[in-house]
Amino acid sequence: MNLYTPLRSWLRAASCSAFIPKSRQLLPMKLPATQLNALCASFSAQHSFQHSSFSLFQKSFFSSCNISLSSKYPYIFPTNNPNEKSPYPLDIDADLSQLPTKDGYYTASFYCFTPIPSNELELLRLELIKWSIILSEPAFKNITCEKLQFDYLLAQLETTQVNFIRPLQAKLALTGRIYIHDIGINAQISFLGQYRKHIRFLIENNKWLSGRIPPFNYALTHNCAFKKFHVRVRPLVATDSTCNISTLENEPTYLSPEEWHSHLASNNKILIDMRNHYEFLVGKFDGAICPDVDTFREELDFVASKYADQKDKDIYMYCTGGIRCSVAGAILKEEGFKNIKTLKGGVIAYGKWIKDNIATDSSCQSDITLVSAQNIDQKHSSAQIIDQKHSSAQIIDQKHSSAQIIDQKHSSAQNIDQKHPSAQNIDQKHFPPQIKSNENTSECTTHSHRHQTPSLFIGKNFTFDKRLGEPITSHVLANCHQCGTQNDTYTNCSNPRCNLLFIQCDPCRSKYNNTCGNDHCIQVVDLEKIKKEEAIIAASKKSKKAEPINFKLGLPPIYDYKTRVRPDFTFRKLRKTHDT
The missing domain is CATH 3.40.250.10 (Rhodanese-like domain)
Incomplete structure (x- = not known):
């Protein structure tokens, strides 16, 4: 085997994430804001004289734009000549002020199909990486004027140097995963809300992406969904065939x-x-x-x-x-x-x-096809019906309040199903007991202030980030892979070499230490915790920061891809092992 093959493989893997050291040409870290703005203004003036195209680009942004916000933005562009395009306006993307966020980050996705020369892909990749680096710079955050921020971005795109070895410790303002190919781009990103226009500005400044990226497709829930920022040259969709x-x-x-x-x-x-x-x-x-x-x-x-x-x-x-x-x-x-x-x-x-078309009236808070615990209690007259038909429930009610029995741990539907077999037949399509027919639709709609739209999608929308899903309705369609209780929370085994994707409820998460339950995985995770504690103690004695511990150690994963996303066979095998 060629001795350079392992080195090339390592460099290829390392290039999936990019970090940057401080360039000598970057501005001082603690420069006062007034001086920083002045220097930035001088940078932008010099930049605009050297590049005549910047003045035209600047004019299209800060004057009237010939593209209406009501226009339809296509996904495919058969041609991509930089000299024949007009940039989209900066306010093409929806305002974020009305969207709640947990940590100031917003998650969005976008894609388009347009020709990009193969010899330009690496240059485009480097520029995309610089976006995250520049937006995360303390010097950039100290600039208060939005116009000067745009000038600073353009200036720094030429002076910033990318380093694929030294990690950047600061939290990035732009994280996510971007795939680029000679047929276009596919991106999922999380970014600080105040940089929405800046990201659009960078997109429209790029000669291959300008006038091509449609408005951001914002997620349903918002937080920093990615730990790092990856830019990879690879097919946008794995079709296993040529797609042009x-x-x-x-x-x-x-x-x-x-x-x-x-x-x-x-x-x-x-x-x-x-x-x-x-x-x-x-x-x-x-x-x-x-x-x-x-x-x-x-x-x-x-x-x-x-x-x-x-x-x-x-x-x-x-x-x-x-x-x-x-x-x-x-x-x-x-x-x-x-x-x-x-x-x-x-x-x-x-x-x-x-969500935009669902009623907000307090008398109709649940989805039209969802029966909440309150609706179940109303339909079955709560503990009164149970007490009338089941003497055993009367005895229990004497010791415990009916509300505690029916709604203990938010599982009223399970208790009612145990006492009413007919409730188990509400749905035969793997739906949970909470789902019912639309027989009470008229009652719910008449009390709402506006028309309520019943969702035809039920359950949770899976996402390929650390959220692993965002709910659309309150239906729970799946079960915990370990104990079988109703649950739809995906997780990965904490042993990085296992990384099995499966559904796990909170009790099983505590019982199996955030793992799949394999004895080896539990031991590895326990050892990792011990090692981290020892590293923290040792670092505190030496007044140094604890070095991160990598438990993968370059070893291949235990399971192949198909096994990792089909955990049923693995858990059946684990059950047999535990039974014996």
Whole structure:
């Protein structure tokens, strides 16, 4: 084996994350704000004289823009000539002031398909990395004038140096995961809210991205969803086949959330979930089919084979943010399918639309298809009905209040199901006992101040970040992989070499120490805690910061990808081991 192969592999892995040391040309860290603004102004003046294109670019931003906010922003652009484009306005993205956030960070995604020369991808990657670095600089934060901040960003894009070895300890203002390829870009990011316009400014300043990135598709819940900032040159979607711009020009029909809701509510449709099976497990559109396969390419083959004789029929597809359906719809249309329709913005956009159109009246707080504990108590007359039909419940009620019995640990539906077998038959499609029919819809709607839209998507939308999901309705469709109780909280085994993706309830999380329950994984996690405590104690004695401990040690993972996302077999094996 070539001796340089391991080195190349390590460098490739290291390049997935980028950090930067302080450049000699950067401004002083503790420079007063007034002097800093003056220096920044001189930098911007020099920059604008050297680059004539900057004045034109600046004019398009700070004067009237020829693009209306009501325009439709497409996802695909067959050409990408920098000299023939106009930048989008800075206020194209929705205002964040009305969106709650836990830590000041907002999470969003965006994608587009447009030609990018292969020899420009690494340069584009370096520039994207610089975005996070410059926005995180203390010197940048000290600038108070927004105009000077924009000038500073342009100046620093040329002077900032990227280093892939030395880590940056400060918390980044822009984190996330961005994939770039010669057919476009796919990004999921978290950023500080005050930098929304600055990120858009950087996008429109780039010659390949300017006038191409549609408005940000904001998440349903907001916090810093990523620990680091990764920029990778790789296919946007793993199709296992060549996917070019000419193929992607066969766009499916995009439906807005309102149009999508209207189409699905009218009649039975061919509805396909293009996400992974583990995403489908915790949330879905009612009546959707999710191919039980492991790769995106296999999903395409499944659809093409199953509906080969129905190419003229309407086929509806959806995914998390829309990009998978954009690619799948284009490929299927190229193979002869004529009426592929997809949800624009994916489940994320639909969830936001539902929340914007749901009633806020206190008399109708729950989802129209959700029975909360209060509704269950009202329908079954709480403990009165239970006491009348079950003498055993009367004895219990004498010792404990009915509310405690019915609503203990927020599991009223389970108690009622134990006493009312008929409640167990409310749904036979793997829905939890809390789900019921829409028989009380009129009652709920008449008390609301505005029209209430029942969500056709039930459960949680899985996300590929540390949140691992955001709820759209309160339905819980899945069960804990370890004890079988109703739960939909995904987690990864804390042993980094295991990293098994599975659903775990709070009691099991405490019992198995945030692991899958394998004895080896529990021991590794316990050892990690001991080592961290020892490192902290040793560092405190030497007045040094504790060095992070890497327990992967370059070793390969225990399970392959398919096993890590299909934990059922692993847990069946663990149960047999524990039983013996």
